[in-house]
Amino acid sequence: AQSVTQLGSHVSVSEGALVLLRCNYSSSVPPYLFWYVQYPNQGLQLLLKYTTGATLVKGINGFEAEFKKSETSFHLTKPSAHMSDAAEYFCAVSGSGDDKIIFGKGTRLHILP
Amino acid sequence: GAGVSQSPSNKVTEKGKDVELRCDPISGHTALYWYRQSLGQGLEFLIYFQGNSAPDKSGLPSDRFSAERTGGSVSTLTIQRTQQEDSAVYLCASSLDSSNQPQHFGDGTRLSIL
Numbered sequence: 001a002q003s004v005t006q007l008g009s010h011v012s013v014s015e016g017a018l019v020l021l022r023c024n025y026s027s028s029v030p031p032y033l034f035w036y037v038q039y040p041n042q043g044l045q046l047l048l049k050y051t052t053g054a055t056l057v058k059g060i061n062g063f064e065a066e067f068k069k070s071e072t073s074f075h076l077t078k079p080s081a082h083m084s085d086a087a088e089y090f091c092a093v094s095g096s097g098d099d100k101i102i103f104g105k106g107t108r109l110h111i112l113p
Numbered sequence: 114g115a116g117v118s119q120s121p122s123n124k125v126t127e128k129g130k131d132v133e134l135r136c137d138p139i140s141g142h143t144a145l146y147w148y149r150q151s152l153g154q155g156l157e158f159l160i161y162f163q164g165n166s167a168p169d170k171s172g173l174p175s176d177r178f179s180a181e182r183t184g185g186s187v188s189t190l191t192i193q194r195t196q197q198e199d200s201a202v203y204l205c206a207s208s209l210d211s212s213n214q215p216q217h218f219g220d221g222t223r224l225s226i227l
Contacts, residue, residue, distance in 0.1 A: 032213040043117070043204055043218030044156075051213045090156065094213065100146070100169060101208075101216060105155030 002027045002093045006104035014112045019063075019078040021107050023091030026072065033074040034092040034101070035065055044090060050074065061085070086111045115139055119205050119219035127227050128197060134190040134222045138207030146216065147180055147190050151201040159203075162188065163210070192224075200226045 007022040025031055032051050036044040048059025055067040061084075065076045074091060088108045094101040118137040126132055138145050147159040158172040162182045173179070177195075182188040192199055202223050206216035 034215060036216075036218075041220070043220045044206070044216070045218070046215040049213075049215055100158070100161045100163075102158070103148075103156040 002031065002095055002099065002102045004091050004093050004102055004104035006089075006091050006107050008107050009105065010108045010110065012110040012112055013081045015083055016080050019076070019081045019085065019109065021076040021089050021091075021109065023065075023074045023076065023104060024072055025074060025091070025093040027093055027095055029095040029099075032094045033065075033067060034094075035059065035063070035074075035076050036090045036092060036103075037061075038088045038090065038106075040087075047076070047089075081109075081111050083111050083113070085109060117205055117207055117217050117219035119203075119222050121222060122220065123223045123225075125225045125227065126195060129194055131191065131193045132195055132224065134192075134203050134205075134224070136188045136190070136205030136207075136219060138186065138188070138205070139217055140186075141209070142207035142217070143185070143210055144208045144214075144216075145182055145188050146206045147188070148204045148206070149174075149201045150204055150221070156204070159190070195224075195226045197226045200224055 003026045005024045034049045035047040038044045050067045058064045091104040120135045143164045145162040149157040160180045161169040177193045180190045202221040204221045206218045208214040208216045
């Protein structure tokens with residue numbers, strides 16, 4: 001079985017500062033890992049995913065995440081925050097086969113001018 | 114576009130009424146999920162359909178909730194005898210299969226129970 005923990009339900013950063021959203025997972029099999037973003041009144045959109053191979057994954061809008069097996073983490077980062085990054089971010093994990101995808105509770109990112 | 118379509122986008126109904134929410138997944142997607150998102154809460158998994166397998170209903174909060182997926186395509190989530198705590202946004206997502214394929218989400222149905 002898989003589970004996901006997102007640390008911090010709300011994170012505030014200044015415009016231009018580093019964005020770091022934390023995600024730790026638990027999985028009994030090699031995981032597939034995802035980050036999604038949700039803008040107001042919309043569904044979720046995929047930012048990036050890790051399946052196999054390179055552990056540093058680059059996604060859309062300048063975001064990236066690094067899979068660290070030893071730390072069971074998949075933290076999301078962006079070097080310089082932009083006002084348009086204000087949204088809710090969800091980390092998700094799944095296993096192999098027909099395992100369903102499990103989402104974390106989300107982190108709302110606030111960008112301060 | 115050929116994205117996931119949900120209808121209605123908004124639904125207001127009186128307590129005790131039944132409601133049906135519809136999801137049209139992307140053509141060819143075998144996996145379909147329903148989630149509930151309440152104010153200030155994360156995504157609550159409700160039910161998962163994968164191909165012709167029996168659905169995973171482990172997330173349905175009570176026997177008032179049910180869902181079906183006809184012909185492996187369109188899905189309907191039904192809530193009977195609605196309660197005020199059912200007020201939430203109901204999101205549908207589909208994917209090519211299940212585990213390593215990303216989900217494509219609809220914009221949701223905002224359900225308000227008066």
